[in-house]
Amino acid sequence: MPENSEHVRLVYRQMVMSRVMEMKLSSLYKAGKIVGGVYLGKGQEAISASLGSCLQRGQDVFAPLIRDQAGRIAFGESLLDTTRTYLGSALGPMRGRDGNIHRGRPLEGNPAMISHLGTSLSVVTGMLFAKRMKGELAGKVGATCIGDGGTSTGAFHEGLNTAAVEKLPLVVLVANNQFAYSTPNDRQFACDNLLDKAIGYGVAGHYVEGSDFLASVETLCHAVEQARQGGGPQLVVADLLRLNGHGEHDDGAYVPDQIRHSKLGRDCLDVGREQLVSTQLATEEEIDRWWEEAREEVQQAVTTAQMEPKPDPYKEEWSALANQDYRNRPV
Amino acid sequence: MPAAPSITYIDAIRDAQRDLLAEHPEVFVYGQDVGKFGGAFKATQGLQEAFPSQVYDSPISEDAMIGLAIGAAIEGMHPIVEMQFADFSSVAFNQIVNQAATHYYRTGVPIPLTVRMPCGGTPGSGPFHSQMVESIYSHYPGLVVVTPATVADAYCLLKEAVLAKDPVIYCEHKFLYRWLKAENYRGDDLPIGKARITRPGKHATVVTYSAMVHEAVRAADRLSEEGWEIEVVDLRTVKPLDTDTVMASVARTGRLLALGEAFPWGGVTAEVVARVVQDGFHLLDAPPQRLNSRDTPVPYHPNLWAAHRPTPESICDKLRQLLTL
Known part of the structure; x- marks a missing residue:
């Protein structure tokens, strides 16, 4: 068994947990139990969990995007934070003030995303910048995720360029799932490969097939390690396909069958299972047990959040300011 | 003989930053050309040298x-x-x-x-180096917006802003940078959120x-x-x-002119009038008036620029009209 076998097994279990959670979220949405949207990362678990699993909560920074349930779990987000936010529990980190994937615990190195793509690159850069000013940066890494569509934003450009200028340990994972909502790559960018952007920004570049579980673990951990060792920003591009619509309201009918049935359309959980079994890192029975355990844990987290109080508009503190003096004055 | 006033508005901004940097290691300055060059207006001159x-x-x-900056703020x-x-x-609008x-x-x-935010026009600055931004940012919950008009306020409001927990949009008017002078920074040290009566009067209030x-x-x-006593x-x-x-001022004078340099649609002056009408309709002896810039981009030529923003002449005209309503 390779020396990182425990880590590889852990990443796969996190992927299983994520898939089970997302299937449950989808059911709850379709049953009308979740308001707003549900945005899933089916098919992107391998890269997402690989990245999250290489980071240390409380030390590193991880700013996930909408398809990073697996990465969130791998970075140590509790299942309750997920279910409480989706189900609008007043006890969750967002307390009903924000929902679904817009959740986080910034003081634990886990910023809560806004919907505007690319904005997290500079925010994570700033967190690393501050750690450097405080003399606490050594050995730490910040990571964030984006999609193919997000690379077209000005914020992506400004953020990555700034991180490169400052030579900060920022890992940017681009999940190129071929479609930004319905827009295909050829209407999104004109370069041959998104990885070419690394050259332009003066940062290291890495490529991986996102459905290849073992390759994803290896590539992401290598990129994170390079950043940790002082190698500056790392751009990781993963080609894959999201195996669901943009959100659960969308059937993804715009994805041609040809792509669905290509190598891109493989399910990283199937590929990973095969890889684990064939390399004897896990047995079929073990993996089945992981699924069973995940179902129980997810159900528990859903049940708990469902029984909790919802936010009360009569008790809500309707102020967006932290400073008590300003809050007490009329707006 | 007292010394002639020699401390400018921009000195106050620079010195407030200097004092903050010296006293608070968690404070830092970030921006284009703010380092060795000292900033486009020299508001950070010498700061990098002193606090590299x-x-x-x-x-x-x-x-x-x-x-x-947001990421750094999360880190304390x-x-x-x-x-x-x-x-x-406007390029940073989304993040803000x-x-x-x-x-x-x-x-x-x-x-x-x-x-x-170095804001406001100076002659020749044109449409993209002259805008006022206080109205647009005030619209958003979660922001504090300050607009110092004096040397002492430039100093004390910046110090309070930087130490405050909330994001503060600090609007420093470029026209005041070197023209406005004082002997020192000592003022009444009013906090953020408190207005001041600059000039007392009894016939009309200019807010x-x-x-x-x-x-x-x-x-x-x-x-x-002409015998009118105007409160500012x-x-x-x-x-x-x-x-x-x-x-309280409108209660004394019964007449209100809300005056601002921003574009006329909505904004601070509209907010002031709306509040006075809503809560103090009974205090008013005449319909409240507003005076803002014109509803065009800020023009380049000094002749046009001077007529785009309110001037003492246009303010006098508006006040005379208000006083006879």
């Missing part, structure tokens, strides 16, 4: 400048971002209103960020802020020759807005 680990040049990336720092011109903050302004409400983690305070005082001087209220902070001081 707290003053940094940024790329021309307004979005990322604010994003970086108190960043001061200099927008080279307030106009360019969607990331910084929503952060505390959403997550419970405050963002003690100050954005210095204004930033450089327009001085234009209003000039207009009031002229009208005093300097809001100092447009959000939170000190409605109490405004209302």
